[in-house]
Amino acid sequence: MKLLMVGAGLSGAVIGRKLAEAGHDITIVDARPHVAGNCHTTRDAETGVMVHVYGPHIFHTDDAEVWDYVNAFETFQPYKNRVKTTSKGQVFSLPINLHTINQFYGKTLRPDEARDFIAEVADTSIEDPQSFEEQALRFVGPDLYEAFFKGYTIKQWGVQPSDLPAAILKRLPVRFNYDDNYFFHAFQGMPENGYTAMVERILDHPKITVHLETSFERAQKDQWDHVFYSGPLDGWFDYDLGRLGYRTLDFERFSYDGDYQGCAVMNYGEEDVPYTRITEHKHFSPWESHEGSVLYREFSRACEPQDIPYYPIRQVKEKALLADYVALAEQEEGVTFVGRLGTYRYLDMDVTIREALDTAAAFLAQGQATPAFVKAPL
Known part of the structure; x- marks a missing residue:
């Protein structure tokens, strides 16, 4: 089949390579002058x-x-x-570990002593944290929260930590040893x-053609048997319902x-x-x-x-809008939405590659019946 990958990042490259190896003709377009995306x-x-x-x-x-x-x-x-962090005129190690705790409080605690100490300063009255702030206070207490999380989070997300869901900090790493x-x-x-050299090798296949500085319009979709789209999900629909944050x-x-x-x-x-x-x-x-x-x-x-766009916000109003776009996407034929932008999820590189491999496998099994989302965004 003639298949199009919109985007020459990890998603498009990995899916394209797998399907090229299976004998399909792959065209990859990217608006940027380079491969490898972000x-x-x-x-x-x-x-x-x-x-x-x-x-x-x-x-x-x-x-x-x-x-x-x-x-x-x-x-x-x-x-x-x-990672290091500068706070209160000192440099500390992150994630919070035994060295961070001892340095911050001017102590020489052993692991078991540090564990008991943090349990004392933590706000254990918060039994079911609902916000980022409650999650941090529950696990490290107000001092470490103020020093390492509050200001950084306000700058990163543009909102108060009390307005962010606890899930953002769900796996707060606190180590009671010196592992940094x-x-x-x-x-x-x-x-x-570098990553660009790696992606260039992934794309180095006789059945793959790459066009950089090339935009894609939805009206072009029917020129291919199937499209794998790693651009913004709302962009596919020309932002008709509004823009995801x-x-x-x-x-x-x-x-x-x-x-x-x-x-x-x-x-x-x-x-x-x-x-x-x-x-x-x-x-x-x-x-x-x-x-x-x-x-x-x-x-x-x-x-x-x-x-x-770097980080999907995914707060309540964004999730509601996302649900509307997902409903529209699931009515589309001949396109599968992939990657960080296509599924409106923050994805590490390894997860992006895993999902790309799974998407390619799904297409090899189902062909043009492959759904709009191999991995559901919600």
Whole structure:
């Protein structure tokens, strides 16, 4: 069949490759001048640093099949994400761990002592946390909440933590040992030559044709036997019911001769600091050595129509609108909505790849009867 992938990010690339290997003719279009979507990486011409153009992407998963898949197209170097945060004139480790607790409170607690101490300062009167704020207060108490979560969350989401659902902080990591690895997955790493090189290899197949800087119009759908669409779900319908809410990011780039902050990610938890974090990109490739450094301050704000959407808000009104768009989408024929934008869900890279593999498998089993959503957005 003649199949179209709208978007040359992870979803379009992985689905396209699987279906090309099965003998289908694949066309991939992307409005941007590069492949790999928001995980696009490129070498900075001045310093040689591998830059994550749309913000850092760190690969972590427990899915062995997905780990094997990405390693078939790119060598992944070991990488541990060790995040720091500046608060109250000090630098602390995140996620909250035994070192963070002892440093913050000026103590030398052992693990069992720290566990008892946090239980004492936590607000145990909150039995069933309903908001982000209640969830944080229930598990770490007011002091750690104020220092590390409140200001950062207000800046990131543009609303008070009391107005956000508890689910955003559902798995609040608090460790009563000195483990400062931000993630806990079995497989963690960074692609040696960047994500764009990996996606380019995934797309390197004789039955795949890629057209960059090429827009897609819904009216073109009938030119293909089936379309896999990874653009905004509401965009497919020309935003007829209104726009789904997103947060976007502004990046303020600056350079430094040497090592600016000694780590890849430095959060700023206080509300009066306008940016959420500073990322120093040479630290995402610790196997390389660079004298110069490339850094970005990140500012979060409401997404306007001309902006790149990053984080789906998914509060009550957005979910209601999403349900209406899902109902419309399920009436469509010959199109399957995929990925972060197509299903209006925040997806890590490994989940995006897993769902792309599952979507390709569903199409190979069902053909044009493949539903609008292989993974339901609601």
